Amino acid sequence: MQAPSTAPESSVDTSIDLEDFLPYRLSVLSNTISSAIAGAYAQRFGLTIPEWRIIAVLGRFPEISAREVAQKTAMDKVAVSRAVNRLRGAHLVRHQRAPQDRRRSILSLSKGGRALLRQVAPMAIAYEARLLEGFNPQERQELGLAMKRLLLRALEIGPLEDSPKTHAPSSVRTE
Amino acid sequence: MQAPSTAPESSVDTSIDLEDFLPYRLSVLSNTISSAIAGAYAQRFGLTIPEWRIIAVLGRFPEISAREVAQKTAMDKVAVSRAVNRLRGAHLVRHQRAPQDRRRSILSLSKGGRALLRQVAPMAIAYEARLLEGFNPQERQELGLAMKRLLLRALEIGPLEDSPKTHAPSSVRTE
DNA sequence: CACATATAGTTGCAATTGAAACGATTATAG
DNA sequence: CTATAATCGTTTCAATTGCAACTATATGTG
Numbered sequence: 001m002q003a004p005s006t007a008p009e010s011s012v013d014t015s016i017d018l019e020d021f022l023p024y025r026l027s028v029l030s031n032t033i034s035s036a037i038a039g040a041y042a043q044r045f046g047l048t049i050p051e052w053r054i055i056a057v058l059g060r061f062p063e064i065s066a067r068e069v070a071q072k073t074a075m076d077k078v079a080v081s082r083a084v085n086r087l088r089g090a091h092l093v094r095h096q097r098a099p100q101d102r103r104r105s106i107l108s109l110s111k112g113g114r115a116l117l118r119q120v121a122p123m124a125i126a127y128e129a130r131l132l133e134g135f136n137p138q139e140r141q142e143l144g145l146a147m148k149r150l151l152l153r154a155l156e157i158g159p160l161e162d163s164p165k166t167h168a169p170s171s172v173r174t175e
Numbered sequence: 176m177q178a179p180s181t182a183p184e185s186s187v188d189t190s191i192d193l194e195d196f197l198p199y200r201l202s203v204l205s206n207t208i209s210s211a212i213a214g215a216y217a218q219r220f221g222l223t224i225p226e227w228r229i230i231a232v233l234g235r236f237p238e239i240s241a242r243e244v245a246q247k248t249a250m251d252k253v254a255v256s257r258a259v260n261r262l263r264g265a266h267l268v269r270h271q272r273a274p275q276d277r278r279r280s281i282l283s284l285s286k287g288g289r290a291l292l293r294q295v296a297p298m299a300i301a302y303e304a305r306l307l308e309g310f311n312p313q314e315r316q317e318l319g320l321a322m323k324r325l326l327l328r329a330l331e332i333g334p335l336e337d338s339p340k341t342h343a344p345s346s347v348r349t350e
Numbered sequence: 351c352a353c354a355t356a357t358a359g360t361t362g363c364a365a366t367t368g369a370a371a372c373g374a375t376t377a378t379a380g
Numbered sequence: 381c382t383a384t385a386a387t388c389g390t391t392t393c394a395a396t397t398g399c400a401a402c403t404a405t406a407t408g409t410g
Contacts, residue, residue: 014293015235018228018248022303023208025322028249030205032329033198040335053193060190067358073193074203078398081359103358103405121189127335128197131328135321143321146314147200153306154207160215160302241389253368256390278375278388 037127045120046090050075050083052120055109058093059117062108065098069107092116212302220295221265225250225258227295230284233268234292237283240273244282267291 018024034049041047047055053073058064061072070080084107087093092113098104109117132140193199209224216222222230228248233239236247245255259282262268267288273279284292307315 014296016231016292016296016299017235018231021231021299022306023205023212023299024228024249025319025326026201026205027209029322029326029329030198030201031249032326034202036329036332036335037198053199056191056193056196060192065358074199074206076398077359078361079396081361082396085360101358101406105359118189121191124191124196124198127332130332131197131325134324134328139321142317144200146310146318146321147204149309150306151200151204151207153309154204154211157211157302157305160211242387251368252389253391257367260390276376276388280389 033131037124040123040127041120044123045116047116047120048083050079051087052124054080054083054087054107055092055113055117055120056124058107058109059114059121063106065104066107067104087113208306212299215298215302216295219298220291222291222295223258225254226262227299229255229258229262229282230267230288230292230295231299233282233284234289234296238281240279241282242279262288 038049041049041052045052050073053075054069057069057072061068064072066080066084067077069075069084070077073080075083084093084095088095090112091110094108094110094113096106096108098106135143213224216224216227220227225248228250229244232244232247236243239247241255241259242252244250244259245252248255250258259268259270263270265287266285269283269285269288271281271283273281310318
């Protein structure tokens, strides 16, 4: 597709080591941890991770709308809607409509939901503690800070749209 | 925002702050970065992340089997099979059978696959470089090390099955 | 008021994914 | 040698997901 590479001995010159590639390593790490947790939640409490997230956030911020839940959990609104419905079916979450804006829902934990949270939260916290066991306070702080910086940077860089080669002539489609 | 600490009662004693919870933060960070990359790969090269991983690993280790690809990419064998089929359809990957064990496949990049890798790899590396722009060499090393430790720890802790009683001999086999 | 536009949440549909069953081949036990 | 088990990769089927369309409310404009 492009002009043939003029490299004389090209066999390995563009090889990339997946094991050193930060996005790959992050993905493997995150998936490993998430599936360990997901297995435990499912097995012991019948909860998925989206459901657990909703319960956690409602424990901390009662009486918020589905949209706010979506923001605070970094979940899609569709995922929130479906997970909330399952939780309602299990009588773990209560659902009202906001009187002043009747599109808006007001979600909160039921008694059972709060009881479940009291069971799940310690397990989650204990798991995190085991993960970080070998890290001293300074290392923990540095790790947290590094993740914060990376996330900020990833959001700044953004969706990586076309051609970073030419200086962007701000030809951004607005529709 | 937080309830007044006056009540030593039950209401908030198990609240967990999702934003501080390491597995959640890792998941958000990884998803943010992965979807930025996925968008760019799809748009510019018509590649998914599984496909990109396979191309990268075949660029570095030619003539390996699907099973080895699965190990090296941390992908499921089913996912590898499907992605390899798409790549074969696009004439980016070649597929032979091992003569001494005819169950085993031998995969390698075609000429086009190598050309594509030469285009994609620099973009991937550049993206990673932008992510890490603000990190000095020591910070990079510490970050890499921290991730390594966390992954090892997560594998040690394992699937978090029932009864964290007897510490099983950690079978972190690397075959 | 009538109309267009915007927002909250749900639903339908197609694509993706994962677990288990499968066919083909090779390895092991008796 | 034969029967059984294990391995590699594919296929099948069901569950999950993501996107767009949809319903219902709400707001803003002439």
